[in-house]
Amino acid sequence: MDNREEASKDTVLAGDTKKQQKRILAAAGKIPPDLILHGGGILNVFTGEIEYRDLAVYDGMIAGIGHYADLVKVDWYTKMIDCTGHIICPGFMDGHIHIESSMLSPAEFAAAVIPHGTTAVITDPHEIVNVAGLAGLDYMLQASEGLPVDVFVMLPSCVPATSLDESGAVLMARDLAAYMEHDRVLGLAELMDFYGTAAAREDIIDKIMLTQKFKKVIDGHAPGLSSYGLNAYVAAGVSSDHECSDQEEALEKLRRGQWIMIREGTAAKNMMALMPLFKKPYSSRCMLVTDDKHPGDLIKQGHIDYLIKKAVKNGADPITAIQMATINTAAYFGLTGRGAVAPGYIADFVILKDLESITVEAVYKRGKLAAGKEIFDKSKADKADQSPISVKPGKTYEWNNGKRDELLGSNNQSGVFHSFHLKELTAEDFYCNESGNTVRIIELVPGELLTKEVILPCIESYKDIVKLAVIERHHNTGHIGLGYLKGYGLKSGAIASSVAHDSHNLIVAGTNEGDMCLAANQVSRNQGGLAIALEGKIIGELALPIAGLMSGDSAEQVDISLTNLKHIARRLGIKEGIDPFMTLAFLSLPVIPELRLTTKGLADVKTQKIVKTWF
Known part of the structure; x- marks a missing residue:
């Protein structure tokens, strides 16, 4: 490294240090934050409480919770949002989805779900990778960059799903190795060939060991697997399952240490059979996922907000349901600094009308309004102004950096197009x-x-x-x-x-x-x-x-x-x-x-x- 590279590195570090210093000072109430949300109830996913305090945001991060409107002299650039009567909770996370199954490109998928409070998804792109191989994986990583919804990726484990399939590509551990260091890759996606996994097939074990080398998670897909077969599957390193169709199956997998993803999508609807999991102690090891969701359902029903609403309607405690769609998902995938409204966390949060209806009024991404209305002052705004702003179809969004047309037609990925x-x-x-x-x-x-x-x-x-x-x-x-x-x-x-x-x-x-x-x-x-x-x-x-x-x-x-x-x-x-x-x-x-x-x-x-x- 020459002197110029050393100087450049020092400049970056110095810039990061100054930013962090200012964040700390904003948290301490010594400098004004960028944003203060006043009067609302803040849902604490760690304790299950509602805290009636101010929420302060600085530089895209949660600075703190307290009486910031009184503590600091608010500067001219500080925004004050009146959230009286509303609930502030973390942005929702879908722990397992195939974006391709929405039939939408990643940009249009993000536009469809952000108004419903979804701020992050974990996608398994095995649909497009089964068609186009690594070109499909490259497309999904590129097309999902810079969107208003953070898209994390699990690397496809079964391309093809089994030897009984004929797919467009075959991926081995060596093909996946270069992607494991990508900052948005969280692990190995659903191991659908649970028969091969339980039989310790060498090519599958190679993928598992590669993932474990990078200390990342391995998702499962094992409908009906139990007893010694389940023991073998879990012993291989598979730590979750989204295929449980009844309580008994889910409990056996929980007892063996797996996390359970409660799925409610367009085709597979397992929530009603798994409602007992919304209670302690089971709920702390469960997440809400959609797996596959058609565009009509996203528009008419919603996304993760719909799952929370349905759970609450059927007897679940709303705070528990929200925990299963936020902090639990972040904890399972090791997403530090996400899934909660707390100091030092990324400022991804949702303003709800209340905990009964779970109606999303506004969505903030890194402290900036992504969907909905910014002012909730009931004394000054009429009812017509309280409905969320819907994202208009076909728009090339600023957050996509103008890449939409490029990604849809001019990047010459022949295997994709x-x-x-x-x-x-x-x-x-x-x-x-x-x-x-x-x-x-x-x-x-x-x-x-x-x-x-x-x-x-x-x-x-x-x-x-x-x-x-x-x-x-x-x-x-x-x-x-x-x-x-x-x-x-x-x-x-x-x-x-x-x-x-x-x-x-x-x-x-x-x-x-x-x-x-x-x-x-x-x-x-x-x-x-x-x-x-x-x-x-x-x-x-x-x-x-x-x-x-x-x-x-x-x-x-x-x-x-x-x-x-x-x-x-x-x-x-x-x-x-x-x-x-x-x-x-x-x-x-x-x-x-x-x-x-x-x-x-x-x-x-x-x-x-x-x-x-x-x-």
Whole structure:
């Protein structure tokens, strides 16, 4: 290091020292803070108390809690916010989400959730990485930089999910090593291959040991795993699970030392079955997560604020629920200085109307207003001014540094923006060549991601059975898995999607081969997305050109298209209570019991083997 580098380093250190000195002096009440919030109740997530004091913010950090309006001579640049009658709590954190499943780019996802009080998410980008490999991971890290919501990343552990999948890439420990030092990478994402983990498969153990070397966390995904298999899974180093569907399963995993992520998303809704976990001592080891959330649900329901509201409505203590969406998440992931409103913490906080309705009135990110109204003086403002400001769709936000257009079209990541490598399909590709006296069928379980295996003597005499196909789209292998699906409700036409967890091949359900072919080819031409065909015509579509998973449009715009497609699907017979696209998306994921369909054929999840459809 030459003298110029030494001088530059000293200058940076000196600047940091002066900033820290001023923060301390602001906390001590010796210099005015940048912002004082007066009159509100501050939710203390450490003790569960509400403190009626001033909240002082300086340089994007919480300076302190006390009587700052009286203690210091407020300078001309100090903002004073009257929060009388309101509650100030930490910004909400989603401990496990796949941003790609919102069908939104990271910038538009952030714009959709920040008005709901979300200030940080921990995402597993395994959807896009299964499609585009490391180019997909690079895209997500770049596209999520500088957003109003802090996006932390867990490195995908299962690309592909299992050997029964054909994905666009295969990642080993050596591929992940260079990313472990990234300041927004927190660990290894959900180990879906819990069979391979419990069997101590070498490639999985390599990823675990790499993560442990960097002292980072390892998330789990092990629906129904118990007893000695669970012992092995936890002993391997897996410290959380978001797949618990009942109290007994969750308690066993808590007893073995795992943290439980209580999931309530668009497809999987486990909260009601896990309400007992909102009480001590269990709640201190639990977090609230969404996993997968469609744009319409984000707009109409909300994000983590919706989970807190639902929990409170069903008997949970609101302070406990907020702790599970803030400090617990920060503690699990080792995010020091986040998840609380306390001196020295990052000034990410939410102003709530009250603890009954959990209505988000304003959101502050590093001490600056990110969404909502800045003045809450009921004596001076009429009721019309009290509603939160909604983020306008399609806006290139200042916090994204003008990168939105660059990220959506000009960075030449061919694996991200041109991800379909597939021949033109014909109706003959969807004919089943197997034969036998009985047929093995996938049956949906209402309200769950789980499926059942059903064996029938024939299919002609049974109603509500449609054909299902999964077509490999990454390497043009020509592989097509064919099967049958019961309980979906489709009466005519076909529905195709490139959102098919986790390898995201092209999945199609239909009543006839011609419409299945038409819908599949339309998705391919669009470089991904959704399409519905009926009687030889495309009657609805949504293009998702970012890896076949995401749109560059706003949440509002995507929701309009998606809502229209869902209405069409309902007219074609899809049952109420079944999300036609989210449900379809999980039918090819061979890590959730019992039966799935991949490009290789029907997969028995418990045995991890391909089985015959007809026999």
